[in-house]
Amino acid sequence: MQHTKVSSYRLEYLDWVRGLGAVIMLQGHVFHSFLRPELKSGSAYTLSQFVGGMPPALFLFLTGVTLAFLMDSTERKGIPPRDRVLQALSRSGYLFFLAFAFRLQLWVFGLPAPWEGLFKVDVLNCMGFSIALLSVMALFKTSERIRLCAVLGLAIALASPVISSMDWSGVPWIIRSYIIPDYNAFGIFPWGAYLAFGVSAGSVIRSIPPDATDRCMQWGALLGGALILTCQYFANSSFTLYSKSDFWLNSPAQVLTKVGVLMLMVSLAFVWTRYGAKDGWSWIRQFGVTSLLVYWVHIELVYGRALWFLKDSLTVAQTVVAAVCVILLMLAISTMKTHREKWQTVLSGLGWNFTPRADSAAGDKEKAFGFVLSAFIRGRMLLSRKTELAADEHG
Numbered sequence: 001m002q003h004t005k006v007s008s009y010r011l012e013y014l015d016w017v018r019g020l021g022a023v024i025m026l027q028g029h030v031f032h033s034f035l036r037p038e039l040k041s042g043s044a045y046t047l048s049q050f051v052g053g054m055p056p057a058l059f060l061f062l063t064g065v066t067l068a069f070l071m072d073s074t075e076r077k078g079i080p081p082r083d084r085v086l087q088a089l090s091r092s093g094y095l096f097f098l099a100f101a102f103r104l105q106l107w108v109f110g111l112p113a114p115w116e117g118l119f120k121v122d123v124l125n126c127m128g129f130s131i132a133l134l135s136v137m138a139l140f141k142t143s144e145r146i147r148l149c150a151v152l153g154l155a156i157a158l159a160s161p162v163i164s165s166m167d168w169s170g171v172p173w174i175i176r177s178y179i180i181p182d183y184n185a186f187g188i189f190p191w192g193a194y195l196a197f198g199v200s201a202g203s204v205i206r207s208i209p210p211d212a213t214d215r216c217m218q219w220g221a222l223l224g225g226a227l228i229l230t231c232q233y234f235a236n237s238s239f240t241l242y243s244k245s246d247f248w249l250n251s252p253a254q255v256l257t258k259v260g261v262l263m264l265m266v267s268l269a270f271v272w273t274r275y276g277a278k279d280g281w282s283w284i285r286q287f288g289v290t291s292l293l294v295y296w297v298h299i300e301l302v303y304g305r306a307l308w309f310l311k312d313s314l315t316v317a318q319t320v321v322a323a324v325c326v327i328l329l330m331l332a333i334s335t336m337k338t339h340r341e342k343w344q345t346v347l348s349g350l351g352w353n354f355t356p357r358a359d360s361a362a363g364d365k366e367k368a369f370g371f372v373l374s375a376f377i378r379g380r381m382l383l384s385r386k387t388e389l390a391a392d393e394h395g
Contacts, residue, residue, distance in 0.1 A: 014266070017269045018287070021054065031049065032052070060127060060130070061197060063130075068205075069202055070088065070091065071084060074138065098124050104118060119174050126186035126192065134199060146203045161250045165244055182249075190255045201266070220263045225260065227257065228264075
């Protein structure tokens with residue numbers, strides 16, 4: 001049987017899902033930032049934001065999958081349990097570093113700005129916090145993590161309405177932001193459930209032999225579809241376990257519906273990359289390979305000051321055009337990272353010179369500028385490369 005095409009570090013279909021999530025995220029943020037306020041009650045905006053609600057869950061889920069790969073890899077290498085936990089905690093610390101570096105950049109570029117913005121709990125913070133809590137799963141075998149993390153994800157989802165109903169007034173706001181369901185923050189309830197379910201799914205992927213992957217994806221699609229139908233049935237019925245819950249904020253039905261959609265997306269992406277897609281470059285997968293870079297740059301572009309004149313000022317048609325332009329720009333930046341030499345060749349053909357002049361003064365200045373620019377770009381790219389490649393290691 002034909003094996004799924006695999007690069008040195010990653011499974012193509014997971015990259016494809018991640019890339020699709022990045023594209024959905026880009027259009028959602030453009031509509032949220034650029035569309036006129038009076039048009040945000042229309043169907044176009046509603047559809048954009050409904051679909052745009054999937055990427056955070058998707059990125060958390062796939063982070064859980066790659067965490068499962070890391071735990072399985074360290075287990076197979078015979079690394080002691082304590083060191084396996086420490087490696088998971090190291091991943092958590094790295095994501096926290098990225099999260100605060102990201103908020104610091106936004107805060108500096110947005111000055112004057114309130115200092116509380118430095119500690120806003122974004123999706124990267126949620127990833128770091130969730131991985132820290134789940135690091136103890138490295139003590140167990142991969143086969144055990146399948147069951148344990150699925151149960152843990154379900155527990156987080158089921159507990160979310162209860163957490164919302166509790167009195168947290170005596171708890172500092174920064175701690176509340178990491179725990180309580182909130183429309184403006186990514187607390188562990190319910191968002192951590194997606195990462196836990198991702199660890200379970202990633203453990204399944206690493207447990208099955210390659211020739212059983214087709215059958216596994218078929219069952220995944222069936223289970224995902226059943227989850228969606230079952231959760232929507234209970235969400236629309238009068239039956240409830242809670243005195244108060246909000247479907248869009250803390251409902252277990254919403255969490256499990258999204259998990260069902262994610263399972264369908266992964267299964268369909270597997271089928272597409274194995275049987276439908278042609279060999280060679282894929283623009284969707286390109287986004288998946290550089291999703292962190294795309295996330296980092298587009299937030300400053302869309303919500304920062306660079307395009308201030310477009311905010312809350314466009315019609316639906318103009319916003320669609322703006323979304324396409326932002327997607328194309330992010331694709332260009334993404335390919336500059338992974339295909340730098342090809343870009344240099346193309347630009348050289350257009351008359352751009354990438355070699356310093358021979359004369360000393362101008363040459364020294366160009367060398368110095370080129371060194372600083374290269375160091376900045378390489379450092380920025382490294383932030384995305386380490387997170388996206390390290391955990392996808394096979395073996």
